[in-house]
Amino acid sequence: MVQGKCSHYEMIRAKLKQIHAAVAGDSNIVESGFEDVISSADSTAEEHAHxxxxxxxxSSRLCSAREKITELRAFFAKCSSGCVESFGSWRTGRPADDCLATGNTWIQRKTFRDSTNILWIEQLKAENVLLNARLSESKELVKMLVREYSDQLTRTSRLGKFIRSIYSIDGE
Structure with missing residues (x-):
């Protein structure tokens, strides 16, 4: 028989439900599959807008889920090793003490370091996206310049042939 649950456990359950709601949203894109998105990528402009x-x-759901996960991590930072022991006590049926009042600096430092690393990784991912966009724009620009240069060479070649034909007519 379970004597009681840690309030931390209840808070974690609530936060996990919030994360699930943020990810699931009103319509579930996973059901249609990514194949539908990929196959419709070659269709009309209206579908591109859709x-x-x-x-x-x-993207907004993902940002919301990230925020909820960050909140959950911050909440875990308040947890101590006593909370884990308390959870173990709850699983074995012994009374569980509330663990929110206690704090563990090691977990707080680790969580802070992890969150700092996560922020750094997210910043690098954002920079990577920007650099990839710039790279694709640069590739398109180079392709356009090569086409224009090729057109100019073709025009110059035609002009040269025309001028040679004029001189060959005058020379005769």
């Missing part, structure tokens, strides 16, 4: 809207919705 895909962009879906991407924006998914």
């Amino acid at each position: 895909l962009k809207n879906e991407i924006k919705k998914l």
Whole structure:
């Protein structure tokens, strides 16, 4: 028989439900599968606009889920090793003490370091996305310049042939 649950456990359950709600959202894109998104990528502009809207919705859900996970990590930072012992006591049926009043500096430092690393990773990912966008723009620009240069060479070649034909007519 379970004597009582740690309030920390209840708070974690509530936060996990919030994360699930943020990820699931109102419509579940996973059911349609990514194949639908990929196959419709070659379709009309109207469908492209629809895909962009879906991407924006998914992006906002992802940001919301990240915020909820960050809140959950901060909440775990308040937890102490006593909470783990308390959870073990709860599982074995012994009375569990509330662990929110206690604190463990090691967990707080580790969580702070982890959250700092996560922020750094997210910043690097964002920079990577920007650099990839710039790279693709640069590739397109180079392709355009090569096409224009090729066109100019073709025009110059035609002009040269025309001028040679004029001189060959005058020379005869």
